[in-house]
Amino acid sequence: MLKPLGKRVVIKVAEAEETTASGFVLPSSAQEKEQLGEIVAVGPDIEPKDGVAVGDTVYYKSYAGTTIEYEGQEYLISEHKDLLAVVE
Numbered sequence: 001m002l003k004p005l006g007k008r009v010v011i012k013v014a015e016a017e018e019t020t021a022s023g024f025v026l027p028s029s030a031q032e033k034e035q036l037g038e039i040v041a042v043g044p045d046i047e048p049k050d051g052v053a054v055g056d057t058v059y060y061k062s063y064a065g066t067t068i069e070y071e072g073q074e075y076l077i078s079e080h081k082d083l084l085a086v087v088e
Contacts, residue, residue: 002070004043004077009052011037011060011076013067035060037076050080057087
């Protein structure tokens with residue numbers, strides 16, 4: 001598993017919608033990525049007062065962090081300051 005350093009988090013990126021509200025199927029190039037994902041790992045400098053933990057669903061900035069593919073899954077490694085909100 002990926003282990004972030006410092007005050008960073010690893011986010012499992014949510015899958016983009018493949019169809020529109022009217023039922024049209026979108027090719028992957030036309031899909032708009034929502035900046036939403038689940039935190040799967042936190043760095044050693046993340047503290048409880050920072051308000052995020054493993055398992056939280058979060059929104060993050062549009063151009064935040066670095067996207068990587070690890071074991072067939074897309075992840076985002078981002079700094080804590082690039083997180084916008086936790087979904088409750």
